[in-house]
Amino acid sequence: MIEVHELFYTYPGSKQPLLQDMNFQIGTGEIFGLLGPSGAGKSTTQKVLIGMLKDYTGSVKVLGGEIASSNRTFYEKIGVAFEFPNFYMRLTARENLQMFRSLYSVPTVEVNEALRWVSLEDYADRKVQDYSKGMKMRLNLARSLMHHPPLLFLDEPTSGLDPTNAAHIKQLMIKLKEEGRTIVLTTHNMALAEQLCDRVAFVVDGKIRLIDTPARLMKEAGQTQVEVKYAHKDGRVEALHIPIHELSQNRQFHSIMNSQELLSIHSHEMSLEQLFIRVTGRALHEAEQ
Amino acid sequence: MKQNNRWIDMGLLSRFASIGACQWSLLRNGIWNEIRIQFRHGFYYAYALVSALYLIILQLVPIEYRESANVFITFTDPSVLGFFFIGGLIMIEKGQHLLDPLFMTPYSPEYYIWSKVLSLSVLSVLSSSIIHLFTFGFTAHFITFLCGVWLTSIMFTLLGVGVAAKCTTVNEFFSVSSLYGAISMVPLLGWLNLWESPIYLLWPTQASLLIIQSVFEPLHIMEGAYAFLYLTVASILLFGWARHRFYRYMISIQGGGKRL
Ligand SMILES: Nc1ncnc2c1ncn2[C@@H]1O[C@H](COP(=O)(O)OP(=O)(O)O)[C@@H](O)[C@H]1O
Ligand SMILES: [Mg+2]
Numbered sequence: 001m002i003e004v005h006e007l008f009y010t011y012p013g014s015k016q017p018l019l020q021d022m023n024f025q026i027g028t029g030e031i032f033g034l035l036g037p038s039g040a041g042k043s044t045t046q047k048v049l050i051g052m053l054k055d056y057t058g059s060v061k062v063l064g065g066e067i068a069s070s071n072r073t074f075y076e077k078i079g080v081a082f083e084f085p086n087f088y089m090r091l092t093a094r095e096n097l098q099m100f101r102s103l104y105s106v107p108t109v110e111v112n113e114a115l116r117w118v119s120l121e122d123y124a125d126r127k128v129q130d131y132s133k134g135m136k137m138r139l140n141l142a143r144s145l146m147h148h149p150p151l152l153f154l155d156e157p158t159s160g161l162d163p164t165n166a167a168h169i170k171q172l173m174i175k176l177k178e179e180g181r182t183i184v185l186t187t188h189n190m191a192l193a194e195q196l197c198d199r200v201a202f203v204v205d206g207k208i209r210l211i212d213t214p215a216r217l218m219k220e221a222g223q224t225q226v227e228v229k230y231a232h233k234d235g236r237v238e239a240l241h242i243p244i245h246e247l248s249q250n251r252q253f254h255s256i257m258n259s260q261e262l263l264s265i266h267s268h269e270m271s272l273e274q275l276f277i278r279v280t281g282r283a284l285h286e287a288e289q
Numbered sequence: 290m291k292q293n294n295r296w297i298d299m300g301l302l303s304r305f306a307s308i309g310a311c312q313w314s315l316l317r318n319g320i321w322n323e324i325r326i327q328f329r330h331g332f333y334y335a336y337a338l339v340s341a342l343y344l345i346i347l348q349l350v351p352i353e354y355r356e357s358a359n360v361f362i363t364f365t366d367p368s369v370l371g372f373f374f375i376g377g378l379i380m381i382e383k384g385q386h387l388l389d390p391l392f393m394t395p396y397s398p399e400y401y402i403w404s405k406v407l408s409l410s411v412l413s414v415l416s417s418s419i420i421h422l423f424t425f426g427f428t429a430h431f432i433t434f435l436c437g438v439w440l441t442s443i444m445f446t447l448l449g450v451g452v453a454a455k456c457t458t459v460n461e462f463f464s465v466s467s468l469y470g471a472i473s474m475v476p477l478l479g480w481l482n483l484w485e486s487p488i489y490l491l492w493p494t495q496a497s498l499l500i501i502q503s504v505f506e507p508l509h510i511m512e513g514a515y516a517f518l519y520l521t522v523a524s525i526l527l528f529g530w531a532r533h534r535f536y537r538y539m540i541s542i543q544g545g546g547k548r549l
Contacts, residue, residue, distance in 0.1 A: 050393065072395045080393040086386040090329050099325070102318035103394040143390065 001151060001182045002026040002049060006058035009048055009206075018044055019056070019206045028150075031173075031183045033193040036203035037282055042186040043083060045203065046153050049184065050080050063151060076106045079149035083156045083186075085140035089129040093120060093139055096128055097146065104147045114142045117172060134165035141169060145176075152176065155186045170195070190273045194218070204280040217272055225274070229263040230256045237263065241278055315395065319404030320411075323378075327408060330381075332374060336412055339366065340419045347424045356505045359421060364494075364501050365474070367416040368438050371409035371446030372470065376462035378405060379453040388539060398535050402528070406446040413442035421504070430504045433513075437500025440520040444493060444527055448473070451531035454538045490515075493523035 002025065009019040018041050026032045034042045047053045048060055054068045061067070063077055087096045097111045115121045118138035128136065141157060157173070158166040166189075173196055176183060187193055193200050194214045202209040226247055228240040242250050244267060256262060277283055327333065343362050350358045382388060391401065417438040421431065428434075452469055456462040476495040478484045480502075489495040496516035499508060508516065 052389075052392075072397050075393055075395050078393075080390070082389055082393075084386065086390055088326065088387065089385055091326070095325065099322045100390070100394060102322060103315065103391075103396040105312065105314065105395065144393075 001028050001030070001063065002032075002184070003059070003061040004049075005060075007045075007048065007056055007060055008058055009044060009053060009056040011044075012055075017206065019048070022058075022206075022208050024201060024208060024211055026182065026184065028182055029180045030198045031177055031185060031196050033197035033200035034184065034186045034203050035188060035190065035193055035200050035276065036280075037188060040203045041206040042203050043155055044206075046155055046184060046186055050078060050153055076104055076147060077149055077151060079144035079147065079152045081140045081144040081152075081154045081157060083159065085133075085136035087128040087136065087139065087143075090127060092125045092127050093131070094124040096139070097143060100143050101146050106147050108146045109148065111146075114146050115139075117145065118142045119168065134161050137161055137165065138168065141172065150181060152181055152183045153186075154183060156188075157185070158187070158189055158192060166192075190276070194272055202276055202280055204282050209280050214272065217275055220275065224267055227264075227266045228253060228256060229265075231261040231263055241274060312395075312400075315400055316403060316407075319396065319400050320408045323404045323408035324411065326378070327374070327412065330377075332412060336367075336370070336416045340416045343420045344423050347420070355424065359424060360480075360498070360502050360505070362420060363417050363434075363438060364441070364498055365477075367413045367420065368441040368497060368501070369445045369470070370413055370416070371406065371442050372449040372466065373463075374409055374412075375405055375446050375449035376453045376456070376466060377459060379450070380456070380459045380462060383457070383539070392540070398540060399532065402447070402450055402531060402535060405450065406443050409446050410439050410442040414439050425504075428504055430507060433508075434501055434504035436517070437497055437503070437520075440517070440524060441494070441497040441501070444497075444520060444524045445473070447524060447527040447531045451527065451534045454531070454534040493519055496520045496523075 004022055004024050007019055007022040008017045010017040022045065024032075034045060036042050044053070048056050049062055049067065051062075051067045051070055051074060056068070059066065062070070063074065065074075067074075087093075088099070091099070093115065094111055097114055101108045101111060101114075112121060112124070115124050118141055120135060120138055120142065123131070123135065128139070131139065137157065137160075141154070144152060144154070154173075157169050161169070170192060173183065173185075177196065183196075185193070185197060197214055199211060199213050200217070201211045224244045225241050226244050228242065229237060230240070231237050240252060240256070242253060247253055343366070347355055347358055347362070382391075392398070414435055418435065421428075421434065448469060449466065452466050453462055456465060473492070473494050476489040476492045476498055479486060479489045479495070480498050496519040499512055499516045500520070503513070
């Protein structure tokens with residue numbers, strides 16, 4: 001479905017490439033998660049994959065063709081839900097979906113049916129300007145699904161949502177997965193990624209640090225970890241996470257024992273989130289919207 | 290974007306080559322969608338009111354000036370309404386960040402531009418028809434007159450697309466567009482007998498004036514040929530220009546900084 005080879009992307013006007021040497025494949029029916037903190041380049045990666053940013057270097061094949069030379073029929077086959085749900089504010093939800101639906105030449109679902117998918121049928125004739133963020137996010141998802149695209153790109157579909165709305169969207173995604181759709185899911189919600197994704201890629205500073213299945217990651221994460229808290233000479237407190245069986249060989253641990261003030265040692269099981277921190281050196285939620 | 294410096298060949302030749310590939314249903318749906326949006330934003334009510342106002346004014350004008358007044362009104366208002374409305378429409382869509390989701394469908398910037406241009410030309414033609422028909426009735430050259438209004442409207446809306454593409458606020462659009470508007474209205478000086486010169490023939494809007502005027506004073510065949518040909522060529526060139534500006538200022542910033 002998607003083959004990315006040595007992808008570099010530089011935004012116009014910036015000197016440094018934002019995306020650096022990305023390589024990954026996504027197979028049919030797979031749910032692939034792009035995980036990483038805000039600003040890592042997840043949305044940018046997605047924008048390259050959907051043909052919005054064409055001045056990349058390297059090779060990006062989506063649905064069999066190089067995306068930079070794709071034509072408009074490509075958009076009959078993909079569904080995109082951007083991070084920000086934008087609609088004609090003065091039109092109703094029904095009118096908005098009707099409009100977007102009319103732009104496809106492939107068969108599309110009835111607007112009422114699309115609204116039912118996201119439980120908005122009772123609010124169909126309300127103007128989008130009166131919708132809550134959660135309702136708009138659901139409508140956004142409905143819009144991306146109306147033409148039954150086999151390939152979906154969902155950018156932070158649960159960001160900023162209350163648990164009820166988030167659960168709703170998760171439920172819908174499980175249904176889509178069962179239908180065999182291929183989904184590229186961008187998120188910094190680890191729990192969502194764990195439950196939905198066949199594979200996840202850790203993205204930090206425009207680079208992919210690791211790609212694996214959540215199961216294997218969890219297995220690795222399941223190892224007991226030791227958290228070592230220590231203070232620097234200037235009083236800064238830091239924590240180190242080390243798998244328990246590596247403790248005796250860990251040189252940093254030894255140097256902390258010798259030269260810095262050890263504050264505490266705890267052992268616990270590592271979560272996927274902590275694994276992310278260990279692999280990337282970065283927190284996932286450092287700048288959550 | 291690759292299109293930047295090659296807008297003539299990209300804009301014209303590739304369009305010409307792909308006219309056969311135009312999906313008429315997509316264009317038709319795009320036009321209907323636009324009309325719905327324009328209706329919702331009150332354009333149609335506004336122009337029903339404006340047209341009614343002009344009808345009253347025309348009744349008040351002494352009969353010997355009524356024909357000239359009709360030409361003047363048609364040329365300066367219904368024919369150019371798209372030029373100003375398009376600015377508002379594009380600013381709304383920029384402001385509400387609607388271009389990203391719109392262009393994630395088979396809808397392309399070319400369809401987007403033509404849907405807007407042709408839908409606004411409907412409003413021009415309707416308004417001009419009402420004003421003319423209710424004052425003078427169905428006259429012999431009415432259809433020619435409407436063609437003139439239609440082509441002029443298309444030309445001005447395309448100009449508006451090109452101007453609006455680069456603007457970020459409605460105020461900015463209005464200040465920039467008033468300059469373009471003033472330049473395009475220069476042939477009125479000749480029409481009003483303020484300053485006569487053949488140089489006006491260089492303005493496509495002179496062609497507009499000739500055709501609109503022809504509803505009362507039929508055109509010489511050569512004049513008519515010049516006028517229609519010139520308006521058509523001007524519109525084609527303006528489409529290339531508008532399309533170029535659209536890709537350059539509206540598409541290439543897509544995916545960048547467009548946050549709520
Ligand atoms: N149009 C643009 N021009 C320059 N830099 C941009 C543009 N859009 C985004 N960026 C920068 O690229 C980086 C990655 O952004 P993004 O891909 O949206 O990250 P993420 O989705 O992982 O939060 C950010 O530092 C952002 O400021
Ligand atoms: Mg993002």
